[in-house]
Amino acid sequence: MGGFGGTGRRRFGTVVAAVVALVVVGAASAAQSTTALTRSSTFDSSAEGWVAFSYSSGFADASWQSSGGNPGGYITAQFDPPNFGTFQSTGSSNNGTWNPGNALGDYGGTLKLDLEASDPNSDAYYGFFSSNSAVLPCSEAGVVGTDWATYSVTLETGDLFDCEKVIQCTTPACIQSTKLTGAQVTAALAGFEAMVVLPSDTDDATDSMNLDNAMLSGPDVAVKPPTGKAARSLTLGRYRRGKFEGTLTAANDYSCARKATVSLFEVRRGRSPLKVGAVKSSVPDLGQTDGPASFVLKVKVGKGTYYASVTKVKSSLDGNTCNAAKSKTVKVS
Numbered sequence: 001m002g003g004f005g006g007t008g009r010r011r012f013g014t015v016v017a018a019v020v021a022l023v024v025v026g027a028a029s030a031a032q033s034t035t036a037l038t039r040s041s042t043f044d045s046s047a048e049g050w051v052a053f054s055y056s057s058g059f060a061d062a063s064w065q066s067s068g069g070n071p072g073g074y075i076t077a078q079f080d081p082p083n084f085g086t087f088q089s090t091g092s093s094n095n096g097t098w099n100p101g102n103a104l105g106d107y108g109g110t111l112k113l114d115l116e117a118s119d120p121n122s123d124a125y126y127g128f129f130s131s132n133s134a135v136l137p138c139s140e141a142g143v144v145g146t147d148w149a150t151y152s153v154t155l156e157t158g159d160l161f162d163c164e165k166v167i168q169c170t171t172p173a174c175i176q177s178t179k180l181t182g183a184q185v186t187a188a189l190a191g192f193e194a195m196v197v198l199p200s201d202t203d204d205a206t207d208s209m210n211l212d213n214a215m216l217s218g219p220d221v222a223v224k225p226p227t228g229k230a231a232r233s234l235t236l237g238r239y240r241r242g243k244f245e246g247t248l249t250a251a252n253d254y255s256c257a258r259k260a261t262v263s264l265f266e267v268r269r270g271r272s273p274l275k276v277g278a279v280k281s282s283v284p285d286l287g288q289t290d291g292p293a294s295f296v297l298k299v300k301v302g303k304g305t306y307y308a309s310v311t312k313v314k315s316s317l318d319g320n321t322c323n324a325a326k327s328k329t330v331k332v333s
Contacts, residue, residue, distance in 0.1 A: 036105035036218025037192060039098045041089065043073040043212055049096020050211075052077035054085040062087060062211075070114045070148040074212040081204050087197040087211050088129075098216075100131065103155075103192035104318060106216060107185070108223030112152035113197065114212040117144040122207060125198040126151065127163055128216075132191025132317065134251040134290045135184050138163035138198070144209065155189065157182045157226065163198070182226025183320050187253035189225065190318040192216075227319040230256045234327035236308045243298045246308055246327060248281045251290035255315045256322030258283050262295050267305040267329060276301060305329045 041048045047064040054077065062075040079085045090096035115124055120143075127138025137160040139153035153159050157180060166178040180188075195216065199209040230253035236246040244264060250256035260281045265273035277299040284291035297308075308327040315322055 034105050037101045037103045039216040041214045043075050047075050049090040049094045051088050054079050056080040069212040074210050076210045078208045080206050084200050089195045100193045103189040104225050106218045107225035108219035109155050109217050110152050113214045114148050114150050115144045116148045116210040119207045120145050123200045128195050129193040130188040130191040131193045132254045133188040135188055136163040137188050183228030184252050186225040186318045230320045230322050232323055232325040234308050234325045236327035236330050239332045245296050247292040247294050249290050249292040253320050254284040254291045255317035257293040260310050262308050264308050305331050
């Protein structure tokens with residue numbers, strides 16, 4: 001069960017920005033995959049590497065309880081006012097069981113969990129981080145009560161929303177506008193990094209939330225993920241010391257910025273532009289907003305006007321079409 005209620009309790013975008021730091025490990029680079037990932041945590045013997053984030057204490061291992069779950073063990077965290085924070089899975093590097101991977105095979109599958117809260121008016125969002133997209137796909141659990149309940153979302157278009165945007169919405173129209181496209185869902189799944197749960201509340205009291213039986217599973221019958229177009233943008237800096245520097249950004253699909261061929265052209269009046277050089281972009285910098293890739297092109301040029309461009313290509317990671325892009329012109333004098 002679940003779904004967005006448009007209650008106006010949408011104040012924790014800063015938490016989303018904060019927790020991204022924990023999952024910045026590098027851009028997804030594996031080839032397309034049709035095998036579903038299977039990840040699960042029952043917490044019967046440990047916290048399984050899950051961590052919690054709160055404003056007051058930052059990141060810490062989630063507190064494990066041996067009994068009282070649904071059933072058996074579970075994890076819990078206390079959230080001080082303004083009562084927003086996160087639970088987050090981790091991989092083997094943190095003794096966790098949720099190693100990152102290409103989850104294209106999980107399109108049409110399920111992300112599921114059990115929740116219980118100390119405050120009957122609590123709310124929660126749940127979804128996953130991706131190392132291949134700036135988008136955080138999520139769904140809303142709705143009201144989380146003081147008894148255990150199960151929440152699940154199908155990993156497909158129509159059921160997933162852009163969490164950083166939807167948490168700010170107060171109207172149904174706004175909520176609907178944040179639904180993810182097929183290209184966005186596919187790109188995010190291709191870089192599946194970690195499951196994340198974002199509890200929220202609006203009162204001034206310290207509250208806690210409990211989590212059990214988190215699971216990622218593929219569909220019973222394989223579903224071909226949809227593909228679409230991924231926008232890209234190019235910047236080109238001034239010519240200095242024999243080189244041009246710039247960035248290539250593809251916020252919705254980082255694979256469209258990774259190791260892309262960037263070409264430099266000279267504008268010629270009355271004639272076709274002249275290609276004067278080309279270079280590969282770097283891997284996306286996940287420590288920066290929208291994960292820009294950078295490039296440095298060392299080339300000798302004379303006075304004139306220049307621009308950088310990338311041609312339309314197909315992503316080998318997720319099958320999306322990476323749109324062509326062109327920078328603004330730069331004059332060299």
